[in-house]
Amino acid sequence: MNLGCYQTIQFPRSGKVRFLSSNPLKSSHLKGIQAGSVKFRNFQVSQRRKDVTMRLKSMLSVDSVVEMEGKEGVSTESKYDAIVIGSGIGGLVAATQLAVKGAKVLVCEKYVIPGGSSGYYQRDGYTFDVGSSVMFGFSDKGNLNLITQALSAVGREMEVIPDPTTVHFHLPNNLSVRVHREYSEFIEELTSKFPHEKEGILKFYGKCWKIFNALNSLQLKSLEEPIYLFGQFFQKPLECLTLAYYLPQNAGDIARKYVKDPQLLSFIDAECFIVSTVNALRTPMINAGMVLCDRHFGGINYPVGGVGGIAESLAEGLIDQGSEILYKANVTNIILDQGKAVGVRLSDGREFFAQTIISNATRWDTFGKLLKGENLPKEEENFQKIYVKAPSFLSIHMGVKADVLPPDTDCHHFVLEGLPPKDYEAKKELIAKEIIGRLEKKLFPGLKSSIVFKEVGTPKTHRRFLARDIGTYGPMPRQIPKGLLGMPFNTTGISGLYCVGDSCFPGQGVIAVAFSGVMCAHRVAADIGLEKKSPILDTALLRLLAWLRTLA
Ligand SMILES: NC(=O)c1ccc[n+]([C@@H]2O[C@H](COP(=O)([O-])OP(=O)(O)OC[C@H]3O[C@@H](n4cnc5c(N)ncnc54)[C@H](O)[C@@H]3O)[C@@H](O)[C@H]2O)c1
Numbered sequence: 001m002n003l004g005c006y007q008t009i010q011f012p013r014s015g016k017v018r019f020l021s022s023n024p025l026k027s028s029h030l031k032g033i034q035a036g037s038v039k040f041r042n043f044q045v046s047q048r049r050k051d052v053t054m055r056l057k058s059m060l061s062v063d064s065v066v067e068m069e070g071k072e073g074v075s076t077e078s079k080y081d082a083i084v085i086g087s088g089i090g091g092l093v094a095a096t097q098l099a100v101k102g103a104k105v106l107v108c109e110k111y112v113i114p115g116g117s118s119g120y121y122q123r124d125g126y127t128f129d130v131g132s133s134v135m136f137g138f139s140d141k142g143n144l145n146l147i148t149q150a151l152s153a154v155g156r157e158m159e160v161i162p163d164p165t166t167v168h169f170h171l172p173n174n175l176s177v178r179v180h181r182e183y184s185e186f187i188e189e190l191t192s193k194f195p196h197e198k199e200g201i202l203k204f205y206g207k208c209w210k211i212f213n214a215l216n217s218l219q220l221k222s223l224e225e226p227i228y229l230f231g232q233f234f235q236k237p238l239e240c241l242t243l244a245y246y247l248p249q250n251a252g253d254i255a256r257k258y259v260k261d262p263q264l265l266s267f268i269d270a271e272c273f274i275v276s277t278v279n280a281l282r283t284p285m286i287n288a289g290m291v292l293c294d295r296h297f298g299g300i301n302y303p304v305g306g307v308g309g310i311a312e313s314l315a316e317g318l319i320d321q322g323s324e325i326l327y328k329a330n331v332t333n334i335i336l337d338q339g340k341a342v343g344v345r346l347s348d349g350r351e352f353f354a355q356t357i358i359s360n361a362t363r364w365d366t367f368g369k370l371l372k373g374e375n376l377p378k379e380e381e382n383f384q385k386i387y388v389k390a391p392s393f394l395s396i397h398m399g400v401k402a403d404v405l406p407p408d409t410d411c412h413h414f415v416l417e418g419l420p421p422k423d424y425e426a427k428k429e430l431i432a433k434e435i436i437g438r439l440e441k442k443l444f445p446g447l448k449s450s451i452v453f454k455e456v457g458t459p460k461t462h463r464r465f466l467a468r469d470i471g472t473y474g475p476m477p478r479q480i481p482k483g484l485l486g487m488p489f490n491t492t493g494i495s496g497l498y499c500v501g502d503s504c505f506p507g508q509g510v511i512a513v514a515f516s517g518v519m520c521a522h523r524v525a526a527d528i529g530l531e532k533k534s535p536i537l538d539t540a541l542l543r544l545l546a547w548l549r550t551l552a
């Protein structure tokens, strides 16, 4: 717990001219503009030490199955019920949920600590979050506090510090909007900037609440498990029909029904961009409803000690349950036996076998690298047709003197400015200098001279340390999607192989991958006999869902 003195600044900058000019953000008044965001925490820093940590992150546009099938002499005796490849939050939630249901699980993690994008690293006495920093689903109420629930399932709890604002937007034409924790304060601030759109604002965010309330009323489990799904339809028909109605819709279309002001629509784009890396027209309405309301319902809460503590607590909880986690365990192959996934092989040659294999690597890595040589299942072809890898990002982690940050500084800043295009890939130090310069000019005078530590991460860094193909931030739709309809769940075209994480329904985000973990554990538990299951209904539902996805 060294984080009484923890501060970060983050600058996601999908910004990049190429990103902005290659997606519909340009048609929504952001053309030629570079986007970035800044995040930092500031609690009692100067009391504990003189310096603070700062993290800047900026997105950059960047653009293998040894067949083990039926290998004779290989003992495929399963010691485990499930092997999970990777210990991101998606993998850890799936593993711990299965373990508490009585399964024996082995997690194989390539890196030296758990967490993936929700991990941390330490340098010069500072602790930096490597990625995740905006924690949805971490409150003490409702059904959507999935991070809190995942920890509590394995007897863990973390002290959290509420963020008074989720983000402070600094948009062109001097539009400054703070997203306050209190919904009424946020609406008051937004309507004060757009008084002529008060009704539209209330209607759009009102639809978000309708979705959030429906989601929050359900007990969240696998949507691929018919006994649960039909049970929820029976118990909460209106809520389920509401969700089914919004499933194929996107936030931008709904916003346009109520809002006409282009600057306000651009603001809603920025709201969606933060959580989906695409504009509102490409952001599923269910995801928008979830995040645009949870931040006011449960609020954004930051764990004391840093985000890395969540994964560490889950990993400890997993071991308490009698399951195992292996670090420096780089899975290079998923072993198939007569078309069924039965085990994994590590880069050092070790092999482990289980009844089921769950991959927390992205679907691109799972099917492109761990299953080399297999024909791509139809479902995966469909996924790759609809979704592409979101660009990676540039990150800057800095230690700065505390007095550069005013005491009431908001935690996250999103800055969108008109700047000339630059070549970021080739010149990361130059870019970092520019970003810091812009921050100094716009937000924190004296920033440059107060830096005592700085490290710049590029897409390559993220590829190496987060084990994500091209360092991708996650999947994003190639074109305008039909809401969440095309997003695959956890089962795959390979028997015994499941996927979990952000390339599964409902997509990017810690809370989203936690939900994917809960869904995956439920479906796997039913398949290995730890939950009720109906094979006939299963076949019918899985076929129906596969067909629905082809409509996306
Ligand atoms: N809220 C925020 O501020 C924020 C910021 C950044 C990222 N995130 C979210 O985090 C999400 C990612 O979570 P996730 O659970 O999908 O995955 P993840 O990428 O965080 O974790 C995957 C883990 O699998 C491991 N791995 C990959 N291939 C492996 C292999 N072959 N063998 C062994 N281990 C392997 C990686 O080392 C990593 O630890 C992203 O969608 C993103 O939205 C959130």
Ligand SMILES: CC(C)=CCC/C(C)=C/C=C/C(C)=C/C=C/C(C)=C/C=C/C=C(C)/C=C/C=C(C)/C=C/C=C(\C)CCC=C(C)C
Residues within 6 Å of the ligand: 010, 012, 037, 038, 039, 133, 134, 136, 166, 167, 215, 218, 220, 223, 232, 240, 243, 244, 247, 274, 275, 276, 286, 287, 288, 290, 291, 412, 413, 414, 506, 507, 508, 509, 510, 511, 512, 515, 548
């Ligand atoms: C701010 C700044 C500056 C910076 C930034 C940072 C960051 C980057 C952050 C990020 C974040 C994120 C990404 C987030 C995200 C999140 C999300 C998206 C979430 C989501 C979630 C979702 C969910 C949970 C969903 C769910 C769903 C459901 C349950 C559904 C249901 C349905 C029904 C019932 C119907 C049925 C039908 C069929 C199946 C057909």
